Amino acid sequence: MSWKKALIPLACVPVIILLAYGFRSDPRAIPSPLLQKAAPNFRLAVFDGEDMMLDSLKGKPVVLNFWASWCYPACYEEAPLLESAWRKYKEQGLIMVGVAIQDKEANIREFMRRFNFTFPNGPDPGSKISIDYGVYGVPETFFIDRQGRIAYKHVGVLTPALMEVKLQAILRGN
Amino acid sequence: MGGRVTQPRMDRDIPPARHGRGRVALLIGLLLMIPLAALAASAATSVSPDLEDRVREIASELRCVVCQNLSVADSPSELAKEMRNLVRELVQQGKGREEIQAYFQSRYGDFILLEPAKRGFNLLVWCLPFVALLVGACGVYLAARRWTERREEAKPVVDPVYAERVRRELREREGSGRS
Numbered sequence: 001m002s003w004k005k006a007l008i009p010l011a012c013v014p015v016i017i018l019l020a021y022g023f024r025s026d027p028r029a030i031p032s033p034l035l036q037k038a039a040p041n042f043r044l045a046v047f048d049g050e051d052m053m054l055d056s057l058k059g060k061p062v063v064l065n066f067w068a069s070w071c072y073p074a075c076y077e078e079a080p081l082l083e084s085a086w087r088k089y090k091e092q093g094l095i096m097v098g099v100a101i102q103d104k105e106a107n108i109r110e111f112m113r114r115f116n117f118t119f120p121n122g123p124d125p126g127s128k129i130s131i132d133y134g135v136y137g138v139p140e141t142f143f144i145d146r147q148g149r150i151a152y153k154h155v156g157v158l159t160p161a162l163m164e165v166k167l168q169a170i171l172r173g174n
Numbered sequence: 175m176g177g178r179v180t181q182p183r184m185d186r187d188i189p190p191a192r193h194g195r196g197r198v199a200l201l202i203g204l205l206l207m208i209p210l211a212a213l214a215a216s217a218a219t220s221v222s223p224d225l226e227d228r229v230r231e232i233a234s235e236l237r238c239v240v241c242q243n244l245s246v247a248d249s250p251s252e253l254a255k256e257m258r259n260l261v262r263e264l265v266q267q268g269k270g271r272e273e274i275q276a277y278f279q280s281r282y283g284d285f286i287l288l289e290p291a292k293r294g295f296n297l298l299v300w301c302l303p304f305v306a307l308l309v310g311a312c313g314v315y316l317a318a319r320r321w322t323e324r325r326e327e328a329k330p331v332v333d334p335v336y337a338e339r340v341r342r343e344l345r346e347r348e349g350s351g352r353s
Contacts, residue, residue, distance in 0.1 A: 030239060033283045102252050127256035134281035136239035136253070 032134050032153045039064070039144045040132040044099060044122040047109065052097065052120055054148070061170035062095045062144040066130060069100070069107040071138040078139050078157045079115040085163055086119040092171055097121070101130045101138060145170045229262045232271050236261075236278055237288045245288055 034040075039062075044052045054062070065082055067075040086096035098121035100108040105123065112121055124130050133142060143152040143166045152166050230247050236257065238249035246254045246261070257278075264274050278286045290296040 030285045031283055033280060102256075126259060127253060128260070130253075131257060131260060131281060134283075136282070 029155065030134070030136055032150075034134055034150050035153060036149055036151070038148055039142065039150050042129045042132065044097065044120070044124075044129065046120040046122045047112070049120055052122070054144075057095050058148050059146050060093050060095050061146055061167075061173075062097060062142075063167070063170075064097050064099065064133070064142040064144060066099050066101055066124075066133070066135050066138050066140045067111075068103045068138045069111040070103065074157050075111075075139050079111070079117070081158055081160055081163055083115055083117055083119070085167060089167060089171065090119075094167065094171065099124050099129055101127055101135070143167070143170050146173050225262065225265060228265050229258060232261050232265070232274055233258050235271075235275065235288055237286050239282060239286065 039054060041053065041055045046052050063082075063085070065078075067079070069075070082096060082098070086094065090096070096119035098117065098119060100111075100121060101124045103123065108121070108123060111117075127135075133140075137155065139157060141154045141158055142150050143154075145151045151170055154162065154166070233247035233254075234245045236246040238244045238246050238251060238254045238257075240251050240253050241249045244254075246257045249255075261274055264277070269277075275287065284291055284296070290299055292300055
């Protein structure tokens with residue numbers, strides 16, 4: 001085969017590589033540049049409680065969940081898992097924090113009542129916390145280790161198995 | 175919150191007008207103050223067009239993360255609105271375009287930029303069209319050259335003996351035609 005004939009299949013190689021790269025990645029997923037970096041500090045006006053600042057939780061593993069009452073059915077499916085994980089691991093020092101985004105107070109309270117939320121939750125006026133965490137949808141969950149670094153970010157509904165694995169990782173401190 | 179609120183004592187600060195002329199003067203004074211107060215209020219609440227232009231300029235370079243191919247400036251979504259407000263706040267704090275872009279990039283990565291940064295893998299996006307154009311132009315040039323060469327090769331080769339014979343016969347025919 002002459003080199004001219006080999007040129008045609010050779011020219012296809014970069015196109016195939018480009019297509020493979022494109023198909024391998026999820027076009028809707030936005031990779032977070034915050035992973036393994038210090039979690040941005042925030043002040044959350046917790047319902048029926050004192051303001052909470054992330055900086056004051058250093059040394060404790062934190063699960064930060066962004067949700068909304070209008071996020072149906074995803075947030076409704078995930079809510080019982082959050083509450084049960086919190087009840088299971090709070091004695092081991094786990095901090096679970098919920099941030100309700102672009103929501104009305106009455107709806108947030110109704111959602112919390114419906115799922116018997118006992119962990120701290122608060123609104124995010126102006127979506128400041130959400131933008132600071134690069135949130136682009138709900139639900140999104142950040143697992144913050146004892147050093148205050150974002151160990152893992154999950155977009156969408158958490159499964160019990162994934163929740164367990166990621167919780168164990170931040171509780172162990174690795 | 176809920177501290178004491180002290181109301182101004184108008185009756186003590188403004189002496190009562192004893193004569194009619196004094197009342198008229200006071201009334202005129204108050205009437206004159208109305209447009210001034212309105213002007214001051216509008217200046218305090220209006221947004222500078224320069225600031226809005228700057229916010230729009232910066233927001234138009236940021237991608238709306240919940241839309242399809244829309245900038246933060248053009249998107250009607252709630253998140254884009256909040257992002258515009260944040261851009262406005264940062265501009266008011268004296269932050270520049272690069273600083274604001276860097277902030278959003280540090281939160282959402284390169285995805286947030288509508289125009290990809292000219293580095294790394296993204297360079298392909300910038301260079302590939304020009305490379306493709308160059309390769310295409312070379313291809314067209316080579317193909318055109320080959321076609322012209324073939325055309326020249328395909329020209330019929332005439333035997334000089336026959337050619338001479340045709341010329342001679344043509345001359346003879348022309349000669350006989352005149353006579």
